Amino acid sequence: MDKVIRFGVSIEEKLLKEFDCLIKEKNYINRSEAIRDLIREKLVKEEWDSADMEVAGAIIIVYDHHKRELVQNLISIQHDFLKLIIASQHIHFDHNNCMEMIAVRGNIKELKKLESKIKSEKGVKHTVFAKSTLGETI
Amino acid sequence: MDKVIRFGVSIEEKLLKEFDCLIKEKNYINRSEAIRDLIREKLVKEEWDSADMEVAGAIIIVYDHHKRELVQNLISIQHDFLKLIIASQHIHFDHNNCMEMIAVRGNIKELKKLESKIKSEKGVKHTVFAKSTLGETI
Amino acid sequence: MDKVIRFGVSIEEKLLKEFDCLIKEKNYINRSEAIRDLIREKLVKEEWDSADMEVAGAIIIVYDHHKRELVQNLISIQHDFLKLIIASQHIHFDHNNCMEMIAVRGNIKELKKLESKIKSEKGVKHTVFAKSTLGETI
Amino acid sequence: MDKVIRFGVSIEEKLLKEFDCLIKEKNYINRSEAIRDLIREKLVKEEWDSADMEVAGAIIIVYDHHKRELVQNLISIQHDFLKLIIASQHIHFDHNNCMEMIAVRGNIKELKKLESKIKSEKGVKHTVFAKSTLGETI
Numbered sequence: 001m002d003k004v005i006r007f008g009v010s011i012e013e014k015l016l017k018e019f020d021c022l023i024k025e026k027n028y029i030n031r032s033e034a035i036r037d038l039i040r041e042k043l044v045k046e047e048w049d050s051a052d053m054e055v056a057g058a059i060i061i062v063y064d065h066h067k068r069e070l071v072q073n074l075i076s077i078q079h080d081f082l083k084l085i086i087a088s089q090h091i092h093f094d095h096n097n098c099m100e101m102i103a104v105r106g107n108i109k110e111l112k113k114l115e116s117k118i119k120s121e122k123g124v125k126h127t128v129f130a131k132s133t134l135g136e137t138i
Numbered sequence: 139m140d141k142v143i144r145f146g147v148s149i150e151e152k153l154l155k156e157f158d159c160l161i162k163e164k165n166y167i168n169r170s171e172a173i174r175d176l177i178r179e180k181l182v183k184e185e186w187d188s189a190d191m192e193v194a195g196a197i198i199i200v201y202d203h204h205k206r207e208l209v210q211n212l213i214s215i216q217h218d219f220l221k222l223i224i225a226s227q228h229i230h231f232d233h234n235n236c237m238e239m240i241a242v243r244g245n246i247k248e249l250k251k252l253e254s255k256i257k258s259e260k261g262v263k264h265t266v267f268a269k270s271t272l273g274e275t276i
Numbered sequence: 277m278d279k280v281i282r283f284g285v286s287i288e289e290k291l292l293k294e295f296d297c298l299i300k301e302k303n304y305i306n307r308s309e310a311i312r313d314l315i316r317e318k319l320v321k322e323e324w325d326s327a328d329m330e331v332a333g334a335i336i337i338v339y340d341h342h343k344r345e346l347v348q349n350l351i352s353i354q355h356d357f358l359k360l361i362i363a364s365q366h367i368h369f370d371h372n373n374c375m376e377m378i379a380v381r382g383n384i385k386e387l388k389k390l391e392s393k394i395k396s397e398k399g400v401k402h403t404v405f406a407k408s409t410l411g412e413t414i
Numbered sequence: 415m416d417k418v419i420r421f422g423v424s425i426e427e428k429l430l431k432e433f434d435c436l437i438k439e440k441n442y443i444n445r446s447e448a449i450r451d452l453i454r455e456k457l458v459k460e461e462w463d464s465a466d467m468e469v470a471g472a473i474i475i476v477y478d479h480h481k482r483e484l485v486q487n488l489i490s491i492q493h494d495f496l497k498l499i500i501a502s503q504h505i506h507f508d509h510n511n512c513m514e515m516i517a518v519r520g521n522i523k524e525l526k527k528l529e530s531k532i533k534s535e536k537g538v539k540h541t542v543f544a545k546s547t548l549g550e551t552i
Contacts, residue, residue, distance in 0.1 A: 002288035009285055010308045011315075012278035018413050019315050022322060027258040032286045037257065038314040039287075039295050044264050046298060051465065056231065058198045058239050060268040089227040091241045093194065097273035101196050101239040103229045119175065120165040125276055126182050130198040130268035135235035137294050138263055140426035147423055148446045149453075150416035156551050157453050160460060170424045176452040177425075177433050184436060189327065275432050303534040313533065320540050332507065334515050336472045336544040365503040367517045369470065373549035377472050377515040379505045395451065396441040401552055402458050406474040406544040411511035414539055 009035075044133045048108065056105040057132040059115055064096045067123025074121065078102070081114045097125070105134060147173075182271045186246065194243040195270040197253055202234045205261025212259065216240070219252045235263070243272060285311075320409045324384065332381040333408040335391055340372045343399025350397065354378070357390045373401070381410060423449075458547045462522065470519040471546040473529055478510045481537025488535065492516070495528045511539070519548060 011019075019031070028034040047053045065071055078085050084106040091099040102118075104111055111129075119127040149157075157169070166172040185191050203209055216223050222244040229237045240256075242249055249267075257265040287295075295307070304310040323329045341347055354361050360382040367375045378394075380387055387405075395403040425433075433445070442448040461467045479485055492499050498520040505513045516532075518525055525543075533541040 004286050005289050006284050006286050008282050009311050010280050010282050013281050026254045035285050060196045060270050062270050062273045086229050091224050116164045125273045126270050128268040128270050130266040132198050132200050132264050132266050134231050135200045135263045142424050143427050144422050144424050146420050147449050148418050148420050151419050173423050302530045334474045336546050338546050338549045362505050367500050369548050392440045401549050402546050404544040404546050406542040408474050408476050408540050408542050411476045411539050
């Protein structure tokens with residue numbers, strides 16, 4: 001297990017008061033947990049800013065499964081990028097619309113290529129790229 | 139099936155040339171598909187800006203499943219917000235880290251409450267809220 | 277002057293090491309300053325998430341000043357929203373293009389209305405809304 | 415003046431109706447202007463995604479001018495990065511807080527370095543980087 005270190009932080013009283021309000025509102029158990037969360041968030045953001053890291057996340061798409069050949073095409077694309085895709089889950093919204101959550105990991109540039117391949121398919125209504133992390137360093 | 143309408147767009151030659159480059163780079167089959175995509179993206183962004191809509195999306199979390207009681211707590215939270223959660227998928231990254239993709243739908247404010255409940259749990263390393271749509275109107 | 281308080285933070289050694297790297301790379305003088313900055317950033321983000329706050333910031337626009345009546349219209353709009361606008365500065369990029377930085381403060385909803393008024397003017401090529409703060413609470 | 419071209423766009427009736435609502439709400443004079451705006455917004459976003467472009471924008475900072483040596487340091491930094499800075503404007507919020515809007519242009523990487531230099535100064539409470547464009551290509 002990770003060794004835990006303790007260090008001191010200086011902060012203006014007024015700013016700390018505001019922070020304590022936020023901590024309460026956001027349900028953190030204490031200041032340390034809230035600060036660790038801010039730090040991790042920043043570090044993951046930095047990971048994604050440096051073009052050549054290995055990262056992880058999910059590509060979320062909403063599409064109309066009635067569009068001709070779309071389902072077939074989405075499967076083909078996913079197989080072309082097999083190395084980047086861990087798993088995917090399909091959710092039915094209504095008679096026409098479904099959502100697919102595709103868990104991905106790999107090089108940022110390649111992941112963006114995969115995203116734009118999927119996004120440009122006719123019938124794909126919306127795409128979001130949820131940028132997360134493999135969690136190894138944080 | 140939806141009726142398709144055709145209308146004309148005026149655009150400066152220089153701007154259109156830049157757009158055509160982008161379309162090619164992003165693999166769109168034609169200008170119409172690229173423009174529809176820009177429109178849908180904008181509409182979904184607006185949905186999320188208006189506090190009280192019913193929306194859909196996914197909450198992606200990365201966590202260390204060894205943290206005491208975390209797995210148990212995550213399940214409890216999800217049951218407390220049963221109405222908002224459609225399904226969730228678990229992915230194993232390495233010995234310590236796993237990712238969970240939670241498909242959600244519902245009122246924006248309630249979804250944000252759910253997110254902050256999960257995010258503040260000790261052991262949850264990273265959270266992203268992928269903001270998408272039910273696709274009904276677009 | 278503000279009273280300064282000191283409190284302790286517990287953090288995993290590995291995470292702290294990553295944070296120290298970031299601090300060095302980003303030129304912070306010490307951990308306290310970096311953490312205060314993360315806290316303030318979060319608090320300002322929250323300000324803007326709560327629809328009815330008084331906030332401050334800048335609307336940055338790039339436009340072609342040759343477009344008929346554009347300069348006139350931009351001035352009219354700014355006068356219509358006088359209460360929100362503190363000052364504005366004009367920068368010449370080249371023969372056609374100029375940038376204007378409009379310092380604003382006021383209610384979020386009204387500021388957004390002002391932004392969309394400006395953004396929709398013909399000849400305005402790009403608009404960014406830099407969301408900052410009056411700094412009173414942080 | 416730029417030559418204007420006209421081309422046809424196909425779109426589902428339902429989606430067009432939603433778009434027309436948005437256009438009205440956002441004050442665009444017609445569909446063409448709204449679509450040109452979406453295109454320009456996308457192109458500027460792409461500019462900033464490609465690490466080595468020459469771009470333009472503004473760095474907005476809010477700070478407490480009472481902090482020892484801060485004003486002096488901010489001027490020194492701006493002189494060190496003279497090549498990137500076009501002009502800056504100072505706004506007084508209250509007895510303690512002021513905002514400075516710094517108009518910048520240049521290479522993305524260098525601009526980010528400048529931003530992080532400013533951001534890490536003690537007394538700088540908030541920084542936003544408004545990412546815009548020189549407007550030459552759009």
